[in-house]
Amino acid sequence: MFHFHVAPSGDDTGPGSAERPFATLERARSAAREAAGDVVVHLRAGTHVLSRPLELTEADSGVVYQAYGYGTPDREEAVVSGGRRITGLRERDGVWAADVGDLDFRQLYVDGRRAVRAGIPGLPGTASPTVTGYVTDSADPRGWQSPGDVEFVYRGVYPWTEGRCGVAGISADGDSTVITMAQPAFGWAAELYNSTWEGQTSSGPGLPTRVENDVAFLSEPGTFVLDRSRPGRHVLLYLPLPGEDPERTDVVAPALETLLRVVGARNVSFRGLVFADATWLRPSRPEGFVHYHGSGYYEGGGVETAVLGEGASVTYPAASATIPACVTFEGVAGVEIDGCRFTRLGAFGLGVSGGLGVTVRGCDVDTVSGGGISVSGGRDVTIEDTWVHHVGLEYSGSPGIAVSDAQGCTVVRNEITDVPHCGIVLGPGQRTRALRNLTVDTMLVLADGGGIYLSGAQGSGPDDAGLVQGNVVEDTRTPYNFGLYTDYGASWVTVEGNVVARADSTAVLEVAPPLENVVYRGNYWDADPVGHDSPPGGVTYEGNVTIKDERELNAATARIRSQAGLLNPRPGSRSAGRGPES
Secondary structure (H helix, E strand, C coil), rough: CCEEEEEECCCCCCCCCCCCCCCCCCHHHHHHHHCCCCEEEEEEEEEEEEECCEEHHHCCCCCEEEECCCCCCCCCCEECEEEEECCCCCEEEEEEEEECCCCCCCCCEECCCCEECEEEEECCCEEECCCEEEEEEHHHHHCCCCCCEEEEEEEECCCCCCCEEEEEEEEEEEEEEEEEEECCCCHHHHHEEEEEECCCEEEEECCCCEECCCHHHHHCCCCCEEECCCCCCCEEECCCCCCCCCCCCEEECCCCCCCCCECCCCEEEEEEECEEEECCHHHHHCCCEEECCCCCCECCCCCCEEEEEECCCEEECCCCEEEEEEEEEEEEEEEEEECEEEEECCCCEEECCCCCEEECCCCCEEEEECCEEEEEECCEEEEEEEECCCCCCCCCCCEEHHHCCCEEEECCCCCEEEECCCCCECCCCCCCCEECCCEEEEEECCCCCCCEEEEEEECHHHCCCCCCCECCCEECCCCCCCCEEEEEEEEEEEEEEEEEEEEECCCCCCCCCCCEEEEEEEEECCCCCCCCCCCCEEEEEEEEEEECHHHHHHHHHHHHHHCCCCCCCCCCCCCCCCCCCC
């Protein structure tokens, strides 16, 4: 067994020993490839700043990367960071400013706290859409100092969408202000967002619900703006919180979009590491972020129409792209990700695509712009004892955990809390199992989702059907949701022994396309599901219990509750105090 050590204060010309560690992960990777035998790379305490993404391939198979002292009380905190510390902050009229060169980012962290981009609630004045943008009777937009950096946010065009489009330019037309939007994003938004509901027809994105990223919006302490009006001479502007001092405040901007990319490797492990400070820049480009549902967004290619009932329809993408992850595993086998934290990230935290036998265990995912964990394709992926919370901070359709097109994926004993849309999403797949998870405070921003949401076939027959069992779904917040939601042609799945409380609707049995070979058995709710009194032909509904009194429901479901949520509750988690599994 070979052991190499890496420390932020190390030296790449040394041997990589505990006494003389390497300085960079790239040097440790090279040493591990040259070693003949099993290798453990120990990361010492501190921030290991990457100048480029760390790429691992089949040549890196069999290597363990872990925090020094992992598995002992003396484990050190090793952070793998794609951030850049901002220096040279100067104060003028209460605003801090720093020249950051060509650095581009959408997030900022001040003493570890996520700062929010400065913004205002909507477009000033009386405004109306045009083919190329907007016209308003307010002169305020003409005072925006860097119009090309301004971004419009469109929350709720559909109840489940929140898009983002940039501004191209602003001009005067007499007393009016003309705002020209960036293309192709605005044109794509006009293609995508078209609906008819209760006799009302809506076309295009409409007026923005929020406008972000100009110095004119810097009125709330703790917010920031990135001015990119001069190419290669970008300026960060930050309005400090009371008591903050530029000489004593640690300001970090994410510079990389990917921290770690592992492709085709076998039997590699990552233990006890913190992955932090990465961004995702595509929404800042002219293509914007024309969101549709969940982590999917539109980038052209045409739309189709879904008829929701008589006189009701929406258009949706014929094909869509998916928010990427800042840490990715592609086509790997036998990978373990154990006790790691994914934080301060600008896209999804962790993404697994293809491959075989990936285990994510005992991890924490928080403070993320997109979703927590995504699994796309592959076989026998397990996500367990992982706490996903405060994600979707920038892309509000993002779920805590999303699984699609996978075989034999197991999502077990996790906690998903404080998310803007769905807690767990199970798309089409085979033998997907969601077991004994706890979701609390989901659907905090957008509507039409659930604590646990399923769509599409979960199998092709009884031998490879899906199972949703022993989960506790509480506090599904928005006024249009279903705590446990089998939707859009879900089939071949058993929903059994779950508890749902404090949702707008506990579940729904009548959807379009209809449910087929779906069994609801032995669940407990505080309200009857929609359609329970006349289940459709594709649904078996038996042995479910509705208990409207909260104390009685809690007493009847005490055993299910004690077995749901984190195996090892962390301080601040909702699983703490629920008791051990019996």
